[in-house]
Amino acid sequence: MKVTVDARGLACPEPVLLAKKAIEENDEVTVIVDDEIALENIRRLASKTACGFSVTEKEGGVREIALVRTEATGQHPVDSGAITAELSCAVVPKKEMGAVVVILSDNRMGRGDDVLGDILIRSFVHTLLQLKPLPVTIICYNAGVKLAVKASPVLDDLRQLAQAGVDILVCGTCVNYFELGDQIAEGRISNMYDIAETMAGAVRLLRP
């Protein structure tokens, strides 16, 4: 028998469990998925249970996976518990793995001594250029917005980071508070919605 399982929009591990059940009861199964994690989990299922596996890319990130039973399929039964135990249900898609967001919440690094803190932040921002991969976003808020002004000692580095594709968000409220509206020389003025969303979406936050 041949069946189709539409697993679009289902949360991990639902798609792979549906796929597993279907291929146990049918010879050919088409599973429709719309996320990377489901695809990878079903790929693993196929390899574990020795099913034929092929993927067809459709529009909008949708994929049709064809699972076909072979003679070897099911010879080494795998129970659902074992499958789910090995599943990766990470929320973060692969391409964003390691996405680093840097928080510049002050124009100095660390507490204790302002002169030292000034040296450290200059050193820190310069060193960001050498990180691999580069941070995806740098967020400047509170006194951190002073690092994005014309006279900033790290302006040159921020500029190079921006040119390398790093998105630099500068807190609008803070710019307004410090009356630096006409002096911001790098980054784009942003708001708390973007700032909170970016922070929430980060894999790691770096806060010097």
Added chain:
Amino acid sequence: MREPQEFIVFLFPSVSYVLKAEKILKEQGIVHKLIPVPRHISSDCGVCLRVAVGQQERVAGVLQGRVDWERTVFL
């Protein structure tokens, strides 16, 4: 975008020397940059002053007798 250029770094015995030297370079209007000491030079958590190679003599001249530096390294 700035033209690619060659740099040289001035290394000092301590951070306070770097600060003193930087103050002098600022007064003299010499373009410079305070950067972490590159890893291949030292693994210490230090800072140094980077200037364009062409500025080396001028920097040495203004620092002479005011701030001692340890050595210079081409980047």
